[in-house]
Amino acid sequence: MKTAYKYRAYPSKEQKATLNRQMLLSKELYNLLLEKSKAYYKETGKTLTEYRMNVWITQTKKEKPEFTELHSQVLQNISKRVSDAYRHFFRRCKEKKQGKTVKVGFPRYRKFVSSLTYPQLGFKIKKKNAELSKIGSINFVNHREIEGKVKTLTIKKTKSQEWYITIAVEKEDKPFISNNKPKTGIDLGISQYVALSDNTIHQNVKITKHQRNRSRLLQQNVSRKRKGSRNRKKAVIRFARYSEHIARIRQDCLHKLSYNLVHSYSFIAYEDLEIPNMVKNRRYAKSISECSWGNFTQMLQYKAESAGCVAVTVNPQHTTMTCSNCGNMQRMSISQRTFICEKCGMRKDRDINASVNILGRALNSTSSNFDSKTVKATEGHSGSQACGDNVRPSARKAVAEEAGTIRVAS
Ligand SMILES: [Zn+2]
The missing domain is CATH 3.30.420 (Nucleotidyltransferase; domain 5)
Known part of the structure; x- marks a missing residue:
């Protein structure tokens, strides 16, 4: 059985800067990969596999050394995201053919990436912090003990600039015993x-009415601020x-x-x-x-x-x-x-x-x-x-x- 644990994380100021920079690079790579696979499809009529994307990443790293700022596993996870986007797209196409009412949209370019995933390696979980390769040891609130085998670690930033660490684990299946209730x-x-x-x-x-009104007010505050201004950013965070x-x-x-x-x-x-x-x-x-x-x-x-x-x-x-x-x-x-x-x-x-x-x-x-x-x-x-x-x-x-x-x- 797969489960995930979510913890509130508190990266330091420097770590936040590193994380933001890495997310920006991730976005760039995501869009590059999408462009690459589009071109590949036009040329060959086939989709670019995750494996080929990873090979391409390794080559690109030589030309664009900034990508070496990220852990290699994190980079590979981005090619997984791109191929997942393609897979979902094809699945929805199929569903539409079968007569289901689903929206089919081609994978889009990203405006931002708000999370980084370490699929297997590159991280170590300790009692009060998680050591992430190329980022450092990030403090988190360990409110619940992890049970099972740790699979992946994802660090995510919410719209309100809060940070969370999600740890996916694989638990052993227990035999099903009914609780004998009605x-x-x-x-x-x-x-x-x-x-x-x-x-x-x-x-x-x-x-409540009060909550709805407050939410509306905060949203209005955002639209009243000049685009790109510092005050708008603050209002966005408050609303989020x-x-x-x-x-x-x-x-x-x-x-x-x-x-x-x-x-x-x-x-x-x-x-x-x-x-x-x-x-x-x-x-x-x-x-x-x-x-x-x-x-x-x-x-x-x-x-x-x-x-x-x-x-x-x-x-x-x-x-x-x-x-x-x-x-x-x-x-x-x-x-x-x-x-x-x-x-x-x-x-x-x-x-x-x-x-x-x-x-x-x-x-x-x-x-x-x-x-x-x-x-x-x-x-x-x-x-x-x-x-x-x-x-x-x-x-x-x-x-x-x-x-x-x-x-x-x-
Ligand atoms: Zn009757």
């Missing part, structure tokens, strides 16, 4: 952030600091909520939402992107396994329109907050009714999924059925065994 379905919404099938509702933090502060408040709430959920349920089913599609609806765009459902479901997914919980996605089609009691389908306008079944007369909160349907759908498809060879078919990103792409095999097995349907050969 099962639940989740309906994600705007007015009620999370509605569970056992009638509980959890809210997200609301950004406040935005990051609010982002942390949201993040904190989502972390706590997802933590609580995976520890109080053994099975969580949620809707597979296509968020980019939904944001297109302009009336809801702002409130939807403020909800950060994608972020939240990601947290559920990665926290689930170690908490003994299985999180699965379900196709959300018609979950709000269907009666969770008798299965009757009826129209539901957005303003209708309670579901009143025309057939059996059941009354339930709109979102809770949906969450019951989501749980039902997940339990149905998990048992049938393991029944046949469809497990393989639901792997990958195309399937939106329950127990799809994001469920680890071990967790999958646990669901199947619990459902009591079939035995999974391991």
Whole structure:
């Protein structure tokens, strides 16, 4: 299992200058590599591989000795970033051909690079500082012990000029043990952030009017300053600091909520939402992107396994329109907050009714999924059925065994 630890770092004044200089050089190299691979593609019709980029870097170092200011691994990481950009571009092209609504943009030239990555070598982590080759030993706040094998180290500067060190590690997989708590379905919404099938509702933090106003004011302050001036720079930092502060408040709430959920349920089913599609609806765009459902479901997914919980996605089609009691389908306008079944007369909160349907759908498809060879078919990103792409095999097995349907050969 891959995890990452993030620490606040405090480089000295000189180190900051070195880091900024190295980031500037990284940006130059990134743009050079992009240009190079564009030209290469025009000439040969092939993409420039990461390996070839690295060879080219070594040659260029002789002509441009300033690149030797960076550690060689950091330089190689930049060619990885370029080829990743290409890979994502090709992936999105493919997805678009398959009929998905994705934006396809060709890799762009960078205006700045705000992080440096040491992929394998060139750094040493100590108790209170990290020694980075060609930069020096940088102090950081070690608030949490690192477990697992250290893979990479990234030093990053935020827009508000704060520095962070992120350490990626590889942990050993522990066998999956279910926490034997009840099962639940989740309906994600705007007015009620999370509605569970056992009638509980959890809210997200609301950004207050005061916070919104302050944010707007700080943004206005930026636009009032002359471009390129020192005061503008200061205003940008002030605005960035406040935005990051609010982002942390949201993040904190989502972390706590997802933590609580995976520890109080053994099975969580949620809707597979296509968020980019939904944001297109302009009336809801702002409130939807403020909800950060994608972020939240990601947290559920990665926290689930170690908490003994299985999180699965379900196709959300018609979950709000269907009666969770008798299965009757009826129209539901957005303003209708309670579901009143025309057939059996059941009354339930709109979102809770949906969450019951989501749980039902997940339990149905998990048992049938393991029944046949469809497990393989639901792997990958195309399937939106329950127990799809994001469920680890071990967790999958646990669901199947619990459902009591079939035995999974391991
Ligand atoms: Zn009904």
